[in-house]
Amino acid sequence: MDFELNDELKMFHRAVRDFCEKELKPHAHIAHETGELNWDAIKKMPSLGLTGLQVSEAFGGVEMDTLGAAIAVEEIGRVCGSTALTISAHNGLGCGPIMAWGTDAQKEKWLPMLTSGDTLGALALTEPQAGSDLLNGAQTKAVRDGDEWVINGTKAWITNVAWSPVLTVLLRTDAESGSRGFSMMLVETDREGFTIHPPEKKMGLNASKSHMLTFDNVRVPVSNILGDEGNGFYQTMQTLDNGRISIGALSVGLAQGAYEEMVKYAMDRTAFGEPIAKKQLIQEKIANAAMEIEAARTLIYKAAWMKDKGKKFTKIASIAKLKASLVAEKVCYDAVQVHGSAGYSRDYAVERMYRDQRLMQIGEGTNEIQYLVIARNVLKEFESGTFTML
Amino acid sequence: MHIVTFTRSTPDTAAKVEVDGNGAVSWGDAATVVNPWDEYSLEEAIRQATNVKGDTTVIAVGGDLHNDSLKHSLAMGVKNAVRVNADGLDMTDSLQWASLAAAAVNNIDDCQLVIFGKEHVDVGSDQVTYQTARKLGWTMLSYVSEILELDAEGGTIKVEKTVEQGKQILTAKLPVVISVLKGINEPRYPSFIGIRKASKATIPEWTPADLGIELPASSITHDAYNNPPPRDITSEIIEGETIEEKAAQLVDKLLEEKVL
Numbered sequence A: 001m002d003f004e005l006n007d008e009l010k011m012f013h014r015a016v017r018d019f020c021e022k023e024l025k026p027h028a029h030i031a032h033e034t035g036e037l038n039w040d041a042i043k044k045m046p047s048l049g050l051t052g053l054q055v056s057e058a059f060g061g062v063e064m065d066t067l068g069a070a071i072a073v074e075e076i077g078r079v080c081g082s083t084a085l086t087i088s089a090h091n092g093l094g095c096g097p098i099m100a101w102g103t104d105a106q107k108e109k110w111l112p113m114l115t116s117g118d119t120l121g122a123l124a125l126t127e128p129q130a131g132s133d134l135l136n137g138a139q140t141k142a143v144r145d146g147d148e149w150v151i152n153g154t155k156a157w158i159t160n161v162a163w164s165p166v167l168t169v170l171l172r173t174d175a176e177s178g179s180r181g182f183s184m185m186l187v188e189t190d191r192e193g194f195t196i197h198p199p200e201k202k203m204g205l206n207a208s209k210s211h212m213l214t215f216d217n218v219r220v221p222v223s224n225i226l227g228d229e230g231n232g233f234y235q236t237m238q239t240l241d242n243g244r245i246s247i248g249a250l251s252v253g254l255a256q257g258a259y260e261e262m263v264k265y266a267m268d269r270t271a272f273g274e275p276i277a278k279k280q281l282i283q284e285k286i287a288n289a290a291m292e293i294e295a296a297r298t299l300i301y302k303a304a305w306m307k308d309k310g311k312k313f314t315k316i317a318s319i320a321k322l323k324a325s326l327v328a329e330k331v332c333y334d335a336v337q338v339h340g341s342a343g344y345s346r347d348y349a350v351e352r353m354y355r356d357q358r359l360m361q362i363g364e365g366t367n368e369i370q371y372l373v374i375a376r377n378v379l380k381e382f383e384s385g386t387f388t389m390l
Numbered sequence B: 001m002h003i004v005t006f007t008r009s010t011p012d013t014a015a016k017v018e019v020d021g022n023g024a025v026s027w028g029d030a031a032t033v034v035n036p037w038d039e040y041s042l043e044e045a046i047r048q049a050t051n052v053k054g055d056t057t058v059i060a061v062g063g064d065l066h067n068d069s070l071k072h073s074l075a076m077g078v079k080n081a082v083r084v085n086a087d088g089l090d091m092t093d094s095l096q097w098a099s100l101a102a103a104a105v106n107n108i109d110d111c112q113l114v115i116f117g118k119e120h121v122d123v124g125s126d127q128v129t130y131q132t133a134r135k136l137g138w139t140m141l142s143y144v145s146e147i148l149e150l151d152a153e154g155g156t157i158k159v160e161k162t163v164e165q166g167k168q169i170l171t172a173k174l175p176v177v178i179s180v181l182k183g184i185n186e187p188r189y190p191s192f193i194g195i196r197k198a199s200k201a202t203i204p205e206w207t208p209a210d211l212g213i214e215l216p217a218s219s220i221t222h223d224a225y226n227n228p229p230p231r232d233i234t235s236e237i238i239e240g241e242t243i244e245e246k247a248a249q250l251v252d253k254l255l256e257e258k259v260l
């Protein structure tokens, strides 16, 4: 057991912190107010590896392990939730499936462009009628026509797509085969019949954009299939397992950012003759935040570590994401509270963080779904008598 | 051509630095950072070496605290790093520091240009830059705001210097020691590939014996140090109906206090 990061990760952690402090933090407020990402900063990300965290070097990435990728997303989340969601979705949902299941030709065609810092990757699973229950609810379908697939349907809440040259889409390719009836396909965003609708009007994460998409007889060549036909649902589940670690890391980052704001404010603000940080009720919030962030981060690191070691990580990823998203909410709530009226003002970062954190309990599987996944795995372990260790 | 630059680890500017009665400086558990001025000299060394297809080495003088900054330099893209240290080195004795620095530069083949950051932020001084140049017997050009031309074959360097009244353009024969200002470039961030390499690098350490010199005895003794008396600050919020009224009051007060 070793809780120390290796030298490479330590240096990387520090470099990302430095980058975020200089390039992203000063813009976070502007991103919140104007809904604009800081593209100058995103264009500087490739050399630090932030646009290709787990993409191989040959395609412009840096091939980090899951722990390194989680640390990067946490650090971005600490200063700017919008940028963090953008980069998390880009790496995990955008690049991840192409890296995992792409043919050499698909990787060569798309990954260098996606890691360049000029474009972003996206994945379309959710539909207006189905989010948690894709298996029964997802209707967008592809029908084979000679050397092409013809796609029809609607996807919803697709993050980053406005900047994507291509996106991965979960499609029903065989209505009769249940969970074996789905496939993933790459769809170029300039295809005829493909429409990106205006961005959703969100509660927070204002500079990250999610859109409704419609497919009206969109034709793609059969070579656009990503992985094996019929495997799409399982690819989706795997992608979400990975994504949960990333969203959990982002949650820890938001909590960390709010915590730092809270402690500084508490030391600065006086009431009844002394800094409010001296009041026990405020100290309880500070101590709780310190404890909960430590717990959440440790879970995220463990989930990442288990994945990197090739162990089963579905349950721990759900546990980590569930805990981290709850911690983000609690810490951001308390940070607003400690700020008093200032916390209710858009002039203070905690107002933004409180809004931003709300997604963490919804995206990459709602918290209800995390409870379900955890309990299902626990019951399976008990049934099979494998629950005893780790 | 070989371009040499220097760096050192200094307490983070946000850290609370304390000086005790003997002049010893401490900053608790706070992290150190690359001397902020060195970001520019490191960047400039990398750029100039790329232009003249030369080599780069970054040197730190002192204990292994400075390895972090050397590794940061490697991660930015400087090719070699070395630390020079000596038993009994007094880091506050700039002449000792410069003696080691100059001997290290002399130990590197074909070095024609040494680039320093404007100053060391921890001690708030730049005298080591001049002393190193003096020890080397090289020309010193301080406060360079732009290198206009580094002519390796002709053996000259043309620079723009910022002086109090404006800008000065100078050409000097190599070898030269320069110190560079903030605006000279936009320092790059370490690259991930650089980090991967730097994190695995072992930093060689040179001693005076390796450099064929003896550390000159320190001629300084620290007799006393007194922290400045704490300042008594009171703040006052100016009330008034309009901004103009408040501004007028502020000006009156500033005049009263002889600030204006």
Ligand SMILES: Cc1cc2nc3c(=O)[nH]c(=O)nc-3n(C[C@H](O)[C@H](O)[C@H](O)COP(=O)(O)OP(=O)(O)OC[C@H]3O[C@@H](n4cnc5c(N)ncnc54)[C@H](O)[C@@H]3O)c2cc1C
Pocket: A089, A093, A122, A123, A124, A125, A126, A129, A130, A131, A132, A133, A156, A157, A158, A159, A160, A202, A205, A210, A359, A362, A363, A364, A365, A366, A367, A368, A369, A372
């Ligand atoms: C900002 C943002 C960005 C997003 N980005 C993307 C993206 O890039 N790509 C993408 O494909 N999707 C994206 N989504 C969609 C997101 O993944 C879904 O919103 C999420 O999966 C939930 O689906 P839903 O909204 O349809 O809710 P529903 O599935 O309709 O759920 C409604 C409620 O019912 C609960 N519920 C559902 N099933 C159960 C059950 N079995 N037991 C108990 N409770 C249950 C849910 O937890 C929830 O509380 C994004 C969403 C947001 C808000």
